Amino acid sequence: LCTVLTRGFCLHPLWQSELSVSGGTRQSPINIQWRDSVYDPHLKPLKIHYDPTTCLYIWNNGYSFQVEFDDSADKSVIMGGPLENHYRLKQFHFHWGAINEWGSEHMVDSKVYPAELHLVHWNPVTSTSFEEAIMENNGLVVIGVFLKLGAHHAGLQKLVDALPAVKHKDTIVEFDVFDPSCLMPSCPDYWTYDGSLTTPPLTESVTWIIKKTPIEVDQNQLEEFRMLLFTSAGEEEKRMVDNFRPLQPLMNRTVRSSFR
Numbered sequence: 001l002c003t004v005l006t007r008g009f010c011l012h013p014l015w016q017s018e019l020s021v022s023g024g025t026r027q028s029p030i031n032i033q034w035r036d037s038v039y040d041p042h043l044k045p046l047k048i049h050y051d052p053t054t055c056l057y058i059w060n061n062g063y064s065f066q067v068e069f070d071d072s073a074d075k076s077v078i079m080g081g082p083l084e085n086h087y088r089l090k091q092f093h094f095h096w097g098a099i100n101e102w103g104s105e106h107m108v109d110s111k112v113y114p115a116e117l118h119l120v121h122w123n124p125v126t127s128t129s130f131e132e133a134i135m136e137n138n139g140l141v142v143i144g145v146f147l148k149l150g151a152h153h154a155g156l157q158k159l160v161d162a163l164p165a166v167k168h169k170d171t172i173v174e175f176d177v178f179d180p181s182c183l184m185p186s187c188p189d190y191w192t193y194d195g196s197l198t199t200p201p202l203t204e205s206v207t208w209i210i211k212k213t214p215i216e217v218d219q220n221q222l223e224e225f226r227m228l229l230f231t232s233a234g235e236e237e238k239r240m241v242d243n244f245r246p247l248q249p250l251m252n253r254t255v256r257s258s259f260r
């Protein structure tokens, strides 16, 4: 008997209606075909300067858990890489599967990972707020980091220990002094391409920077993600799993690499 594993066979309502944006030409996520990516020698190393004291709280927004940062000043910023100026960190969140065989949004040569971290930044030079930047052509930069099953991740564990406090949708817990740099792989290599949010409003405002090397997390840490709920307290419980959007067509785009 051949068991065919289909990724995310029961899509969250969020994406059932939003599977495609009419007229979208740069939607995300995509499958990164390593051999089709083009090395760009002009790409600089990505510079990351996060101030741990800008971390504010964690909340369950009904499709992921999200860690929010104080973005009222240039305290936690990224620059360099493919970027023309600095971008401010606003939040980070994850996408994951019900089992380890799927969960990430992007793929590399059709390889899928159990989860994917998104660090979301906005352009304070061209926008006055995150909400405005979402609608701007190059308003956002999202760094994507793949999570693979392996060793325990000590830095992630501080996050994981807080998850029971945000089990239900629209719950929140204070979370101060956390440096998300600890979630970044040491390898500097990345791909970059022009894309979109993978959750509504799916706006085509994102410069994606996808790190080549995954970070390792252990089984217990992934299981803690899967204990979260899409649903509010008092509602019939729906486990928060498979909160990833299906692959989108590459169309007329080139993925650039920072490495040969």
Ligand SMILES: Oc1ccc(S)c(O)c1
Pocket (backbone or CB within 6 Å): 093, 118, 120, 142, 197, 198, 199
């Ligand atoms: O604000 C957001 C930016 C990017 C992505 S993938 C989100 O899910 C929300």
Ligand SMILES: [Zn+2]
Pocket (backbone or CB within 6 Å): 093, 094, 095, 118, 198
């Ligand atoms: Zn995301």
